[in-house]
Amino acid sequence: MNKKAIICTVATLILLVGASVIYFTMDRSSEAETETENSSSMSVVEPESSNSPLETSSEAPTESESQESASEAASSEIGSPEADALIRTFAEIGEPYTLHSRYYNQGEAKTEDAPWLGWDGDLELCITDAIIKEYEESDIKYNSDSSIWARYASDFEDPCILHVELSLKNVDAENKNGVKYKFNANMFVLSAYEDLIPENQNNAEGYTTVGNYYSAYETYFDPHGPGDDYWSFELQPGETQNFTIEFLIDRVYLSQKDPFLAITPGREIFYGVMLRDLAK
Numbered sequence: 342m343n344k345k346a347i348i349c350t351v352a353t354l355i356l357l358v359g360a361s362v363i364y365f366t367m368d369r370s371s372e373a374e375t376e377t378e379n380s381s382s383m384s385v386v387e388p389e390s391s392n393s394p395l396e397t398s399s400e401a402p403t404e405s406e407s408q409e410s411a412s413e414a415a416s417s418e419i420g421s422p423e424a425d426a427l428i429r430t431f432a433e434i435g436e437p438y439t440l441h442s443r444y445y446n447q448g449e450a451k452t453e454d455a456p457w458l459g460w461d462g463d464l465e466l467c468i469t470d471a472i473i474k475e476y477e478e479s480d481i482k483y484n485s486d487s488s489i490w491a492r493y494a495s496d497f498e499d500p501c502i503l504h505v506e507l508s509l510k511n512v513d514a515e516n517k518n519g520v521k522y523k524f525n526a527n528m529f530v531l532s533a534y535e536d537l538i539p540e541n542q543n544n545a546e547g548y549t550t551v552g553n554y555y556s557a558y559e560t561y562f563d564p565h566g567p568g569d570d571y572w573s574f575e576l577q578p579g580e581t582q583n584f585t586i587e588f589l590i591d592r593v594y595l596s597q598k599d600p601f602l603a604i605t606p607g608r609e610i611f612y613g614v615m616l617r618d619l620a621k
Contacts, residue, residue: 369376379491419598424537428599431613434471440464440612441499444517445480456611459525462514464509465577468602469583470599474502476589490589493557497591503531503556503619505588505602510581526572528564528606531555532613534599542608550608561587595620 432438442458492498515521529550541548563585601613
């Protein structure tokens with residue numbers, strides 16, 4: 342081989358080696374750029390799909406908040422077909438309303454399915470007026486620093502007086518367990534729709550009635566019997582008498598669903614007069 346051929350061969354080999362080195366270097370550089378782009382892309386996407394505690398607390402409701410919302414929704418939607426049917430039979434303010442009650446002695450055959458309210462026969466009730474008075478406006482004997490009303494008022498958020506005027510006529514009612522024409526005024530109690538739901542009426546130990554929760558235990562009733570006979574009154578057949586009842590309440594009572602004055606000797610309610618217009 343002559344010198345010129347050797348030089349050409351060596352030059353060709355150098356070119357081949359150089360080309361290989363350049364190709365290899367460019368290929369590695371391209372792979373590195375691809376990995377960098379992928380890494381950069383992942384670093385952008387990852388925060389968008391993350392679910393950090395900070396984002397959860399500021400944007401999404403917590404589990405406890407969801408439960409509270411569900412509870413509030415359930416409370417606002419509370420209802421009962423039995424309660425709906427009964428409340429439709431209640432009277433409105435100014436409307437005469439017959440309170441029919443039957444009492445049967447032991448062994449006596451029942452002739453009708455009527456509730457017992459503490460007498461036998463009919464009383465006719467009419468709530469002639471019902472207004473809200475400020476607590477400070479009451480001149481009742483209970484409104485003193487040592488009274489039951491004062492203690493309740495200190496616990497209520499917004500204490501006020503529910504003043505009720507009513508007339509009561511004895512159609513043919515009589516008391517078969519005591520003085521013949523003596524009746525008891527503690528049959529008048531405050532209530533609301535929730536008290537009419539059967540599950541609540543049947544849960545004497547676990548359910549507090551709306552009236553017990555939002556009103557004072559003791560109320561004012563006039564005219565009434567003397568001394569310890571405070572809650573009693575006498576009404577002969579055919580007689581009509583006007584009475585005043587005042588309840589100390591927390592004003593939030595008026596915002597309950599369908600508040601009413603119940604006429605009942607116990608938890609089970611059969612008669613009532615609606616008070617819902619007082620909240621307006």
